[in-house]
Amino acid sequence: MMIQYILRRILTAIPVLFGILLVTFALARLIPGDPCRAILGEKATQAVCDRFIAAHGLDKPIYTQFGVYLGEIARGDFGMSFRYGMPVTRLLVERLPTTFELSLSALFLSLIIGIPLGIISAVKHNTWADVGTMIWANTGVSMPVFWLGLMLMYVFSLLLKGTPFWLPPSGRVTAGLLAPAFYEVWKWNVSATGFLRSLLEFFGRMNILNALLTSNWKLLGDAIKHLILPAVALGTIPMALIARMTRSSMLDVLGQDYIRTARAKGLARLVVVLKHAFRNSLLPLVTVIGLSLGSLLGGAVLTETIFGLSGVGRTLYEAITARDYGIVQAFTVVIAVFFVVLNLIVDISYAYLDPRVRLN
Amino acid sequence: MTTTQTQIPKLDVEGISLKSVSLWQITWRRLFKRKSALVGMVILGILVIIALTAQWLAPYSPYQVLIGLEPVKQRQAPCIHLLGCPADQPQHIAGVDGNVRDQFSRLLYGTRLSLMIGLSTISFAIVIGTILGALAGYFGGWVDTIIMRVMDVLLAFPSLLLAIAIVTVLGPGLINALLAIGIVSIPSYARVVRSSVISVREMDFVSATRALGGNSYEILFKRILPNALTPLIVQGTLGIATAILDAAALSFLGLGAQPPTPEWGSMLGAERNQVFTAPHLVFYPGLAIMLTVLSFNLLGDGLRDALDPRLAHMSG
Numbered sequence: 001m002m003i004q005y006i007l008r009r010i011l012t013a014i015p016v017l018f019g020i021l022l023v024t025f026a027l028a029r030l031i032p033g034d035p036c037r038a039i040l041g042e043k044a045t046q047a048v049c050d051r052f053i054a055a056h057g058l059d060k061p062i063y064t065q066f067g068v069y070l071g072e073i074a075r076g077d078f079g080m081s082f083r084y085g086m087p088v089t090r091l092l093v094e095r096l097p098t099t100f101e102l103s104l105s106a107l108f109l110s111l112i113i114g115i116p117l118g119i120i121s122a123v124k125h126n127t128w129a130d131v132g133t134m135i136w137a138n139t140g141v142s143m144p145v146f147w148l149g150l151m152l153m154y155v156f157s158l159l160l161k162g163t164p165f166w167l168p169p170s171g172r173v174t175a176g177l178l179a180p181a182f183y184e185v186w187k188w189n190v191s192a193t194g195f196l197r198s199l200l201e202f203f204g205r206m207n208i209l210n211a212l213l214t215s216n217w218k219l220l221g222d223a224i225k226h227l228i229l230p231a232v233a234l235g236t237i238p239m240a241l242i243a244r245m246t247r248s249s250m251l252d253v254l255g256q257d258y259i260r261t262a263r264a265k266g267l268a269r270l271v272v273v274l275k276h277a278f279r280n281s282l283l284p285l286v287t288v289i290g291l292s293l294g295s296l297l298g299g300a301v302l303t304e305t306i307f308g309l310s311g312v313g314r315t316l317y318e319a320i321t322a323r324d325y326g327i328v329q330a331f332t333v334v335i336a337v338f339f340v341v342l343n344l345i346v347d348i349s350y351a352y353l354d355p356r357v358r359l360n
Numbered sequence: 361m362t363t364t365q366t367q368i369p370k371l372d373v374e375g376i377s378l379k380s381v382s383l384w385q386i387t388w389r390r391l392f393k394r395k396s397a398l399v400g401m402v403i404l405g406i407l408v409i410i411a412l413t414a415q416w417l418a419p420y421s422p423y424q425v426l427i428g429l430e431p432v433k434q435r436q437a438p439c440i441h442l443l444g445c446p447a448d449q450p451q452h453i454a455g456v457d458g459n460v461r462d463q464f465s466r467l468l469y470g471t472r473l474s475l476m477i478g479l480s481t482i483s484f485a486i487v488i489g490t491i492l493g494a495l496a497g498y499f500g501g502w503v504d505t506i507i508m509r510v511m512d513v514l515l516a517f518p519s520l521l522l523a524i525a526i527v528t529v530l531g532p533g534l535i536n537a538l539l540a541i542g543i544v545s546i547p548s549y550a551r552v553v554r555s556s557v558i559s560v561r562e563m564d565f566v567s568a569t570r571a572l573g574g575n576s577y578e579i580l581f582k583r584i585l586p587n588a589l590t591p592l593i594v595q596g597t598l599g600i601a602t603a604i605l606d607a608a609a610l611s612f613l614g615l616g617a618q619p620p621t622p623e624w625g626s627m628l629g630a631e632r633n634q635v636f637t638a639p640h641l642v643f644y645p646g647l648a649i650m651l652t653v654l655s656f657n658l659l660g661d662g663l664r665d666a667l668d669p670r671l672a673h674m675s676g
């Protein structure tokens with residue numbers, strides 16, 4: 001039953017994935033302006049531009065271009081970035097870890113703070129703790145990410161300068177602290193190119209993971225210090241959403257008869273709250289986490305711009321303004337596919353948690 | 361149509377007043393009982409008043425450059441006479457911006473723009489989304505499949521990213537940003553309308569209209585769609601909040617409203633590198649955005665609870 005459900009969900013995701021490819025391809029082609037002169041400069045001669053266009057296959061009919069594009073993506077080849085003059089896949093390996101690290105820590109923060117707040121708020125319904133949490137959560141969901149980021153920067157990087165609470169306003173690590181990646185430290189023998197190398201580099205570029213693997217505590221502390229402000233800025237909206245959803249679904253569950261029964265048979269309050277009530281209110285929470293992913297990926301553009309992080313979001317934004325088709329297409333596709341896959345996982349875990357979903 | 365009027369026996373119970381109460385009256389009452397919704401309405405009310413009277417409230421024109429008119433410096437910090445600012449200095453409640461304009465006046469005018477942005481994008485999205493959702497839900501079959509697949513694709517992109525991409529195609533500017541946010545918001549309304557159309561499509565009162573010879577138009581617009589009104593109002597109010605946030609983000613990135621338009625996101629974006637030297641230029645526009653978004657969020661949540669028949673017994 002479960003496998004059938006998973007297969008069905010994957011099948012329905014295929015037309016969506018095709019649609020994503022079509023939309024990103026169309027959007028990249030519709031961006032006004034001449035890609036040749038945007039890349040090579042306004043003074044590029046016609047002959048140079050003709051060669052440029054032929055070299056990138058831009059003179060072929062649009063459906064042929066789309067076909068070529070599909071074929072390339074199937075082979076994992078996202079083409080060249082006009083602007084950086086390197087394969088887009090390389091650029092992804094370079095920039096994706098930053099966004100990954102940022103989004104994951106934001107999600108982590110929002111879960112470890114949002115869920116307990118929501119539970120406390122539901123258990124202490126209508127007390128000052130509840131009211132306070134809800135005021136905070138409502139303000140949280142209404143906060144512009146870019147404003148929160150800048151204000152955090154002002155408080156922690158300027159006002160608290162000279163105190164132990166000072167936090168760096170930009171970048172990922174302090175210059176000079178960046179250590180070699182774990183596979184270099186461990187003297188692994190990997191070739192300089194190829195998929196395995198890219199994969200290792202991908203993980204090696206996540207500073208926190210790398211620092212943990214190589215027991216580089218100085219780097220770890222520094223990387224975390226750099227990550228706190230952006231992660232808080234990016235995580236506040238999901239955190240508030242999660243707190244609100246946990247509270248309302250806990251309130252629903254806490255009113256059920258079986259909770260009263262559990263209390264009546266003398267179980268400790270904490271056991272009832274955590275084992276009986278919280279586990280049953282997990283379902284809506286999974287949905288909210290799925291919804292938050294969108295705001296995380298969208299917010300990454302803003303957060304990365306403010307905190308000077310070269311992640312996927314900021315690179316995409318810069319590529320759009322510079323009309324770098326290759327990056328725009330590839331990065332949008334990767335982000336959207338990522339989003340679809342994550343939502344698929346959310347749906348499947350939903351079905352796993354609630355059998356009614358998969359039987360429907 | 362000729363019908364025989366049957367006499368409905370009048371209830372005559374002494375001491376009980378049987379005043380009929382409409383759904384909207386009930387909703388109003390419940391809305392007023394909720395403190396958070398009340399706070400939302402008060403903030404929104406103040407914002408609407410500010411928007412309507414900005415030209416009288418604002419001490420300066422939002423475009424007025426004060427160089428040579430007053431002894432003020434670029435990005436001067438707020439000067440409020442009541443809070444001890446020397447009386448011989450000109451009062452600027454929210455300071456002076458990078459182009460030596462009175463920021464308070466620009467903030468006031470920004471209210472107008474922000475509310476208009478929220479209302480216009482969401483009205484656009486609701487109209488298009490309702491049409492698409494109604495078509496999909498009512499006709500079903502391949503119409504439904506095609507429309508909803510397109511909606512799925514739109515939903516597959518994080519909304520802000522898709523809006524950025526659309527604005528890039530259309531070109532930066534406030535109108536294009538609004539269009540982009542409108543397009544991005546369509547799917548959620550289409551979904552809401554479709555599901556309520558499907559839920560009532562086969563109900564008896566719809567079949568009755570059909571049996572009485574009602575055409576598709578009448579059935580759809582007079583019988584089915586009113587049922588989608590409640591979820592649409594809730595979704596729309598919350599949608600305005602998101603739209604204002606996204607529009608501000610686009611303007612912040614330089615893709616939305618262009619300077620010198622007094623738009624909060626664009627004001628904030630223009631001065632973001634000055635956050636360490638002139639924090640007031642970042643703080644106030646952001647605070648204004650937050651309050652506006654908050655008011656719609658509180659109102660939307662309140663409406664959702666007030667319109668939810670399952671919560672009818674709850675007074676809190």
